[in-house]
Amino acid sequence: MHVKQILLAAVVATVVKSEVHNIDVGEDGLKFEPQVIKPVRGDAVVFHFYPKHNVVSTTFDKPCEYTSGSFFSGPFDKTDNGKLRFVVNVTNEDPVWYYCAVPKHCQQGMVGAWNPPANSTIEAFADAAKKVSDSTFPSSESGGLLLDEEQVASLTQSGASPTESGR
Numbered sequence: 001m002h003v004k005q006i007l008l009a010a011v012v013a014t015v016v017k018s019e020v021h022n023i024d025v026g027e028d029g030l031k032f033e034p035q036v037i038k039p040v041r042g043d044a045v046v047f048h049f050y051p052k053h054n055v056v057s058t059t060f061d062k063p064c065e066y067t068s069g070s071f072f073s074g075p076f077d078k079t080d081n082g083k084l085r086f087v088v089n090v091t092n093e094d095p096v097w098y099y100c101a102v103p104k105h106c107q108q109g110m111v112g113a114w115n116p117p118a119n120s121t122i123e124a125f126a127d128a129a130k131k132v133s134d135s136t137f138p139s140s141e142s143g144g145l146l147l148d149e150e151q152v153a154s155l156t157q158s159g160a161s162p163t164e165s166g167r
């Protein structure tokens with residue numbers, strides 16, 4: 001690389017802002033919308049809940065079952081009827097897989113991912129989920145914060161540029 005290109009790359013890198021990724025959880029049936037996102041380190045993911053869904057993260061190999069280090073929004077009842085959003089900070093670009101732990105929702109395709117690698121697709125994860133008998137979830141929320149709309153807005157004003165999902 002030429003010195004000029006290196007300088008340009010450095011400028012571009014410092015201009016890139018953290019983004020907020022909004023995901024609707026069960027607004028329109030048993031799904032996360034969008035189902036797949038590609039956040040980078042420093043971004044935030046904001047889950048908006050509709051009755052009576054939730055979100056739990058896991059690994060590709062354990063669809064519908066929480067694993068150590070999973071994030072969990074808590075059950076829907078904890079969200080003040082959807083007014084509180086669950087905000088998870090993105091700390092690296094590793095794949096993250098998640099599902100709704102309401103009985104049978106994960107098995108019926110209520111799954112999503114961020115940064116899925118080319119050889120483990122969301123379709124493969126959803127297929128594996130169909131074969132899991134029971135969904136599990138941790139005993140209390142973890143790995144993120146339940147924030148109201150104002151708190152989410154102030155989060156986006158402090159450096160992040162929101163990508164509003166049309167509402």
Ligand SMILES: *[C@@H]1O[C@H](CO)[C@@H](O)[C@H](O)[C@H]1NC(C)=O
Nearest residue numbers: 060061117118119120121124
């Ligand atoms: C996918 O690819 C990665 C790296 O290329 C490899 O480590 C991993 O084992 C592969 N996973 C599967 C399910 O084939």
Ligand SMILES: *[C@@H]1O[C@H](CO)[C@@H](O)[C@H](O)[C@H]1NC(C)=O
Nearest residue numbers: 044087088089143144145155
């Ligand atoms: C996420 O980042 C924000 C802003 O840096 C911080 O206030 C918040 O505590 C972090 N959330 C978690 C769950 O660590």
Ligand SMILES: [Cu+2]
Nearest residue numbers: 053100102105
């Ligand atoms: Cu659900």
